[in-house]
Amino acid sequence: MDESRFQEIIHNHPRPLIVDFWAGWCMPCRAMEPALKRVEKEFAGRVDLLRIDADQSPELLSSLRIFGIPTLVVYHGGREVARQTGAQNEAGIHRLFEAALAGQLTGPAPLSPVERTVRLVAGLGLIGLGLTLSGGWVWIGLGALVSFLAVYDRCPIWRAVTSWLKGRLAN
Amino acid sequence: MSWVNEANWDRIARVVLGLVLLYLGWSGVVGGGLGTVLKVLGFVPLLTGLIGWCPLYSLLKFRTN
Numbered sequence: 001m002d003e004s005r006f007q008e009i010i011h012n013h014p015r016p017l018i019v020d021f022w023a024g025w026c027m028p029c030r031a032m033e034p035a036l037k038r039v040e041k042e043f044a045g046r047v048d049l050l051r052i053d054a055d056q057s058p059e060l061l062s063s064l065r066i067f068g069i070p071t072l073v074v075y076h077g078g079r080e081v082a083r084q085t086g087a088q089n090e091a092g093i094h095r096l097f098e099a100a101l102a103g104q105l106t107g108p109a110p111l112s113p114v115e116r117t118v119r120l121v122a123g124l125g126l127i128g129l130g131l132t133l134s135g136g137w138v139w140i141g142l143g144a145l146v147s148f149l150a151v152y153d154r155c156p157i158w159r160a161v162t163s164w165l166k167g168r169l170a171n
Numbered sequence: 172m173s174w175v176n177e178a179n180w181d182r183i184a185r186v187v188l189g190l191v192l193l194y195l196g197w198s199g200v201v202g203g204g205l206g207t208v209l210k211v212l213g214f215v216p217l218l219t220g221l222i223g224w225c226p227l228y229s230l231l232k233f234r235t236n
Contacts, residue, residue, distance in 0.1 A: 114179045115223075118186055122221050125190035133197055146221070 001057045009050065011078040016047045016100035021061060021071045023054045028087035029070040035090040039097055047100045072096055076103040089113070116150045123147030175223035176234035182220045189217025 126143030196209030
């Protein structure tokens, strides 16, 4: 697909659009595909998905400054509102579809299960270290902080505080 | 994220290794100069495992993921 055709699609499309730049040889693209299809189905009729084979449109990728695949680019009203490069989990894809509907990216990026596990192991390990050492309150505090970083995106108090702060800073 | 250069198993192994080294150093199981070294050295795998990026891998242009 050439750039003029692409711009025509983006500007004349009646609904928010997510463009998936992929390739058949790209393993992360294939890994992400089932989740992408599930979310596409969930948003059917509200957000459309356009898949572009990166190998067939190298000039388009270059003009859009896309240097890696998979890349998902979110368009709302003909304007790019978000993009993500690299395989996304279902929660991450869902967030992009919501961004397409809202016209902007909202909320923190969800942590991957591995990221969450690493932080929890480290945090609980530090708390354990603090419990075995005499005067280990610093370790326990550090462990609590790292453990919180594993779940902060699911904490309603954190969400309320950050949205309040964003509101204050915006005014 | 593109800057992450450690595989999942690498990250978890580093976090566990860091915690073990910190325990050995700070609990006094290993004393003397080596114990002091472990007290500091334990933070290196712990932090590199937590962030998923190893500066040595970057220097050597190596990655496990």
